[in-house]
Amino acid sequence: MTSRADIEVRPVDETGFADWNRALNTGFLREPHSSDEVIEARRKRFASHRLVGAFDAGRCVATFRSFPQELTAVGGRTVPADAVSSVTVSPTHRRRGLLSRMMEQDLAAAKERGDVVATLIAAEYPIYGRYGFGPATTTTEWTVDVPRSGLDARWAGPEDGGRVDLLDPEDVRKLGPELHDRLRRSRPGVIDRDELWWQLDTGALRFHGTWTEPFYAVYRSASGEVEGMVSYTVDDHWGDAKQPLNTASVRWLIAVSPAAERALWHYLCSIDWVVKVKSGGRAPDDLLPLFLPDPRAAAVTTQADWLWVRILDVVRALEARTYEAAGSLVLEVTDGGGLTGGRYRLEASEDGAGSCTPTDANADLSLEVGELAALWLGDESAVRLAAAGRVREERAGAARQADALLRTSRRPWCPDVF
Numbered sequence: 001m002t003s004r005a006d007i008e009v010r011p012v013d014e015t016g017f018a019d020w021n022r023a024l025n026t027g028f029l030r031e032p033h034s035s036d037e038v039i040e041a042r043r044k045r046f047a048s049h050r051l052v053g054a055f056d057a058g059r060c061v062a063t064f065r066s067f068p069q070e071l072t073a074v075g076g077r078t079v080p081a082d083a084v085s086s087v088t089v090s091p092t093h094r095r096r097g098l099l100s101r102m103m104e105q106d107l108a109a110a111k112e113r114g115d116v117v118a119t120l121i122a123a124e125y126p127i128y129g130r131y132g133f134g135p136a137t138t139t140t141e142w143t144v145d146v147p148r149s150g151l152d153a154r155w156a157g158p159e160d161g162g163r164v165d166l167l168d169p170e171d172v173r174k175l176g177p178e179l180h181d182r183l184r185r186s187r188p189g190v191i192d193r194d195e196l197w198w199q200l201d202t203g204a205l206r207f208h209g210t211w212t213e214p215f216y217a218v219y220r221s222a223s224g225e226v227e228g229m230v231s232y233t234v235d236d237h238w239g240d241a242k243q244p245l246n247t248a249s250v251r252w253l254i255a256v257s258p259a260a261e262r263a264l265w266h267y268l269c270s271i272d273w274v275v276k277v278k279s280g281g282r283a284p285d286d287l288l289p290l291f292l293p294d295p296r297a298a299a300v301t302t303q304a305d306w307l308w309v310r311i312l313d314v315v316r317a318l319e320a321r322t323y324e325a326a327g328s329l330v331l332e333v334t335d336g337g338g339l340t341g342g343r344y345r346l347e348a349s350e351d352g353a354g355s356c357t358p359t360d361a362n363a364d365l366s367l368e369v370g371e372l373a374a375l376w377l378g379d380e381s382a383v384r385l386a387a388a389g390r391v392r393e394e395r396a397g398a399a400r401q402a403d404a405l406l407r408t409s410r411r412p413w414c415p416d417v418f
């Protein structure tokens, strides 16, 4: 076995990209070699990203990629994030510390650059807590049993003067970015989508070899404003008695008004032949079930952690968001990675603004930096974490007070995978 010192971890340039891509496919258990077209598409997609590989005797055996991202905090301000993806270690080289080496280097560089957080979508829950990440949003998928929903099957469009129209991919590339930008500035947990994201989503850039065009529909309000958009596919499934049993699967549905959400869900549930609608990943408090006369027709089929956040700068993270109540709280934050631990006083004022300063005062609440990430976007409850022994109250009632400050009336939502 090669010793740890003989395996080199270094940035990957143009010349090493095909080998890096082969190692990435291998780690994700996909066909190792990609076509030239796919390699070119990925090269284009990752051109501005930071690619790292680990090399044993010249062969790439581990991959890591990070790139600049904007994440919306509570209140609508965005913070610069170091988005981490393409994390793989070949089965021949696992559990020898390669991920730790790549992650520690990347987080140190992100801190140095001034990123406020690092983000990722975890393949498996146990991997990233050790690096200070915590689960900061939850994803929920519903499957709607359409005939049971109680929706009017004769529905012929929104009753509010708005309208739903089908879109072609090129229209999506024109109208989607502005709608998404409006959404992300109002919804904590949403991340930015760049132009290449829209090209990939609409088949203009083909990343995975095969491409099947999905359906796209838009909701416009009575005044003609674009307020919602959905992308979905439908399978072709018929029962033995020749009855249609199709399932519509939402790839994504974004909206900036409840009217748009209502209309798009009703639209999906009214497509002839469709008896099931799979919602795709939503926030756990999504409005979907409430739009159905019988909310039990929407059954939760998936509920899991989604966006993981690693706070790199406690002061800037806590000052970037707004607060639900006025108050003061001293947090003792432990950071095994040595990037942002310490004792901080959080002061939230009546207008919702927060200030955060290092302090020597007695702590109210002690917690790991990953638990702070779980609280930061408002998804988790400090009272719940205290009950589970994951945060410690140094003053009775501190967890309840933390919830009054940090929790939000709506849960955060990250609609994308990256």
Ligand SMILES: CC(=O)SCCNC(=O)CCNC(=O)[C@H](O)C(C)(C)COP(=O)(O)OP(=O)(O)OC[C@H]1O[C@@H](n2cnc3c(N)ncnc32)[C@H](O)[C@@H]1OP(=O)(O)O
Residues within 6 Å of the ligand: 027, 028, 084, 085, 086, 087, 088, 089, 090, 093, 094, 095, 096, 097, 098, 099, 100, 101, 120, 121, 122, 123, 124, 126, 127, 130
């Ligand atoms: C953001 C994303 O890209 S998510 C995708 C993550 N990638 C995958 O799931 C692909 C398949 N898995 C892999 O490629 C690898 O197993 C990885 C990347 C998850 C881990 O890489 P490794 O080099 O084996 O990790 P490394 O040796 O640095 O492990 C560090 C520690 O994490 C633990 N660990 C690593 N992976 C896991 C896991 N999947 N489950 C539980 N613990 C894990 C190790 O046991 C080790 O613990 P220790 O320090 O107490 O001994």
